[in-house]
Amino acid sequence: MRKLPGLMLAAACVVSQPALARTMNVDFNTTPGADGKFGTGDDAAMPAQSYPGWIREELAPAGIHFTDGNMVRSAFFDGNARNVFLSAPTFGAYFDRPVYGVSVDTFAKWGATLTGFDVAGNVVATDSFVNDEQQYAYAVLALSGRAAIYRIAVHADHPDHILNLDNMVLTVAPVPEPAQYALFGIGLAALGIAARCRNKKLA
Incomplete structure:
Protein backbone atom coordinates (compact mmCIF):
# COMPACT_ATOMS: atom_id res chain seq x y z
CA MET A 1 0.00 0.00 0.00
CA LEU A 20 -4.55 20.89 -24.13
CA ALA A 21 -6.32 20.16 -27.39
CA ARG A 22 -4.56 18.21 -30.15
CA THR A 23 -4.58 20.25 -33.34
CA MET A 24 -3.66 19.93 -37.01
CA ASN A 25 -2.28 23.05 -38.70
CA VAL A 26 -2.98 23.38 -42.43
CA ASP A 27 -1.18 26.23 -44.22
CA PHE A 28 -1.94 24.90 -47.74
CA ASN A 29 1.72 25.27 -48.74
CA THR A 30 2.46 21.56 -48.40
CA THR A 31 0.67 18.25 -48.83
CA PRO A 32 1.23 15.36 -46.40
CA GLY A 33 2.87 12.16 -47.54
CA ALA A 34 1.83 8.59 -46.88
CA ASP A 35 2.05 9.11 -43.10
CA GLY A 36 -0.83 11.60 -43.30
CA LYS A 37 1.01 14.12 -41.12
CA PHE A 38 2.17 17.64 -41.83
CA GLY A 39 5.71 18.70 -41.01
CA THR A 40 7.38 15.33 -41.63
CA GLY A 41 10.01 14.32 -44.17
CA ASP A 42 7.63 13.04 -46.83
CA ASP A 43 5.69 16.31 -47.25
CA ALA A 44 5.54 17.78 -50.76
CA ALA A 45 4.89 21.27 -52.06
CA MET A 46 1.28 22.07 -52.87
CA PRO A 47 0.88 21.92 -56.69
CA ALA A 48 -0.64 25.41 -56.92
CA GLN A 49 -0.15 27.95 -59.70
CA SER A 50 -0.29 31.74 -59.86
CA TYR A 51 -3.83 31.47 -61.22
CA PRO A 52 -6.81 29.85 -59.45
CA GLY A 53 -7.08 26.08 -59.74
CA TRP A 54 -9.22 23.43 -58.08
CA ILE A 55 -8.41 22.06 -54.66
CA ARG A 56 -9.93 18.63 -54.09
CA GLU A 57 -7.89 15.61 -52.89
CA GLU A 58 -4.48 17.21 -52.31
CA LEU A 59 -4.88 16.86 -48.53
CA ALA A 60 -6.57 13.44 -48.62
CA PRO A 61 -3.67 11.67 -46.83
CA ALA A 62 -4.50 13.84 -43.80
CA GLY A 63 -8.19 12.94 -44.06
CA ILE A 64 -9.27 16.29 -45.55
CA HIS A 65 -11.28 16.36 -48.78
CA PHE A 66 -12.44 19.54 -50.52
CA THR A 67 -15.68 19.53 -52.46
CA ASP A 68 -15.66 23.18 -53.49
CA GLY A 69 -13.06 25.93 -53.80
CA ASN A 70 -9.92 27.09 -55.61
CA MET A 71 -6.32 27.65 -54.55
CA VAL A 72 -3.73 30.11 -55.83
CA ARG A 73 -0.05 30.86 -55.19
CA SER A 74 0.45 34.59 -54.69
CA ALA A 75 1.80 37.31 -52.40
CA PHE A 76 -1.70 38.75 -52.06
CA PHE A 77 -2.61 37.17 -48.71
CA ASP A 78 0.51 37.77 -46.63
CA GLY A 79 3.18 39.28 -48.88
CA ASN A 80 4.94 35.96 -49.54
CA ALA A 81 4.99 35.22 -53.26
CA ARG A 82 5.26 31.46 -52.55
CA ASN A 83 2.25 31.38 -50.24
CA VAL A 84 -0.70 29.20 -51.23
CA PHE A 85 -4.19 30.15 -50.06
CA LEU A 86 -7.79 29.49 -51.03
CA SER A 87 -9.64 32.03 -53.16
CA ALA A 88 -13.27 31.57 -54.28
CA PRO A 89 -16.81 32.62 -53.34
CA THR A 90 -17.51 29.33 -51.52
CA PHE A 91 -15.56 26.47 -49.98
CA GLY A 92 -16.56 23.03 -48.79
CA ALA A 93 -14.65 20.20 -47.14
CA TYR A 94 -15.32 16.99 -45.25
CA PHE A 95 -13.16 14.92 -42.91
CA ASP A 96 -12.47 11.21 -42.59
CA ARG A 97 -12.53 11.61 -38.81
CA PRO A 98 -14.54 14.13 -36.80
CA VAL A 99 -12.98 17.36 -35.60
CA TYR A 100 -14.06 19.35 -32.56
CA GLY A 101 -12.93 22.79 -33.59
CA VAL A 102 -12.11 24.67 -36.79
CA SER A 103 -10.51 28.05 -37.35
CA VAL A 104 -9.41 29.74 -40.56
CA ASP A 105 -7.96 33.15 -41.40
CA THR A 106 -9.79 35.30 -43.92
CA PHE A 107 -8.63 38.36 -45.87
CA ALA A 108 -11.32 39.98 -47.96
CA LYS A 109 -13.50 43.01 -48.53
CA TRP A 110 -16.62 41.05 -47.69
CA GLY A 111 -18.26 39.29 -44.81
CA ALA A 112 -18.18 35.51 -44.51
CA THR A 113 -19.77 32.65 -42.58
CA LEU A 114 -18.18 29.37 -41.48
CA THR A 115 -20.62 26.51 -40.83
CA GLY A 116 -19.95 23.12 -39.26
CA PHE A 117 -22.12 20.04 -39.85
CA ASP A 118 -22.44 16.73 -38.02
CA VAL A 119 -22.35 13.30 -39.66
CA ALA A 120 -26.06 13.57 -40.54
CA GLY A 121 -25.65 16.97 -42.19
CA ASN A 122 -27.18 18.97 -39.36
CA VAL A 123 -25.69 22.38 -38.52
CA VAL A 124 -23.85 22.20 -35.19
CA ALA A 125 -22.04 25.57 -35.15
CA THR A 126 -21.58 28.76 -37.16
CA ASP A 127 -19.37 31.83 -37.01
CA SER A 128 -19.64 34.98 -39.10
CA PHE A 129 -17.52 38.00 -39.88
CA VAL A 130 -19.28 41.21 -40.94
CA ASN A 131 -17.29 43.69 -43.01
CA ASP A 132 -19.53 46.72 -43.37
CA GLU A 133 -16.65 48.95 -44.46
CA GLN A 134 -16.01 46.80 -47.55
CA GLN A 135 -12.29 47.37 -47.16
CA TYR A 136 -9.77 44.53 -47.15
CA ALA A 137 -9.49 43.25 -43.60
CA TYR A 138 -8.14 40.21 -41.77
CA ALA A 139 -10.40 38.16 -39.52
CA VAL A 140 -10.56 34.69 -37.99
CA LEU A 141 -13.60 32.44 -38.37
CA ALA A 142 -13.73 29.80 -35.64
CA LEU A 143 -15.95 26.96 -34.42
CA SER A 144 -15.50 25.04 -31.19
CA GLY A 145 -17.50 22.88 -28.83
CA ARG A 146 -18.23 19.30 -27.84
CA ALA A 147 -20.14 18.40 -31.00
CA ALA A 148 -18.28 16.37 -33.61
CA ILE A 149 -17.87 18.18 -36.94
CA TYR A 150 -17.65 16.08 -40.09
CA ARG A 151 -18.07 18.76 -42.73
CA ILE A 152 -17.55 22.51 -43.09
CA ALA A 153 -18.61 25.18 -45.56
CA VAL A 154 -17.53 28.81 -45.94
CA HIS A 155 -19.66 31.29 -47.87
CA ALA A 156 -19.17 34.93 -48.74
CA ASP A 157 -22.03 37.28 -47.92
CA HIS A 158 -22.85 37.52 -51.64
CA PRO A 159 -22.50 34.86 -54.37
CA ASP A 160 -20.32 37.17 -56.50
CA HIS A 161 -17.86 38.03 -53.72
CA ILE A 162 -14.46 36.35 -53.53
CA LEU A 163 -13.09 35.10 -50.21
CA ASN A 164 -9.44 34.44 -49.42
CA LEU A 165 -8.72 31.85 -46.73
CA ASP A 166 -5.52 30.50 -45.20
CA ASN A 167 -4.05 28.89 -42.08
CA MET A 168 -6.77 26.41 -41.13
CA VAL A 169 -6.45 24.80 -37.70
CA LEU A 170 -8.42 21.65 -36.85
CA THR A 171 -8.94 20.42 -33.30
CA VAL A 172 -8.74 16.69 -33.90
CA ALA A 173 -9.40 15.44 -30.34
CA PRO A 174 -11.99 16.70 -27.84
CA VAL A 175 -10.74 18.51 -24.75
CA PRO A 176 -11.83 16.65 -21.57
CA GLU A 177 -14.63 18.40 -19.75
Missing part, protein backbone atom coordinates in the same frame (compact mmCIF):
# COMPACT_ATOMS: atom_id res chain seq x y z
CA ARG A 2 2.99 2.34 0.28
CA LYS A 3 2.87 2.91 -3.47
CA LEU A 4 -0.67 4.29 -3.31
CA PRO A 5 0.16 7.80 -2.00
CA GLY A 6 2.77 8.24 -4.72
CA LEU A 7 0.33 7.03 -7.36
CA MET A 8 -2.34 9.39 -6.08
CA LEU A 9 0.09 12.31 -6.09
CA ALA A 10 1.13 11.58 -9.68
CA ALA A 11 -2.47 11.27 -10.79
CA ALA A 12 -3.34 14.51 -9.03
CA CYS A 13 -0.54 16.25 -10.90
CA VAL A 14 -1.96 14.97 -14.17
CA VAL A 15 -5.43 16.20 -13.26
CA SER A 16 -4.07 19.63 -12.34
CA GLN A 17 -2.48 20.14 -15.76
CA PRO A 18 -4.36 22.34 -18.24
CA ALA A 19 -6.44 20.54 -20.86
CA PRO A 178 -14.13 19.60 -16.15
CA ALA A 179 -16.69 17.01 -15.05
CA GLN A 180 -14.42 14.23 -16.27
CA TYR A 181 -11.59 15.54 -14.13
CA ALA A 182 -13.97 15.87 -11.17
CA LEU A 183 -15.01 12.22 -11.48
CA PHE A 184 -11.37 11.18 -11.65
CA GLY A 185 -10.66 13.19 -8.51
CA ILE A 186 -13.57 11.54 -6.69
CA GLY A 187 -12.18 8.15 -7.65
CA LEU A 188 -8.79 9.06 -6.22
CA ALA A 189 -10.40 10.24 -3.01
CA ALA A 190 -12.23 6.92 -2.72
CA LEU A 191 -8.93 5.08 -3.11
CA GLY A 192 -7.46 7.17 -0.33
CA ILE A 193 -10.35 6.43 2.02
CA ALA A 194 -10.09 2.71 1.26
CA ALA A 195 -6.37 2.77 1.98
CA ARG A 196 -6.87 4.48 5.33
CA CYS A 197 -9.56 2.00 6.32
CA ARG A 198 -7.27 -0.90 5.47
CA ASN A 199 -4.42 0.61 7.47
CA LYS A 200 -6.71 0.98 10.49
CA LYS A 201 -7.70 -2.69 10.27
CA LEU A 202 -4.05 -3.73 10.11
CA ALA A 203 -3.11 -1.55 13.10
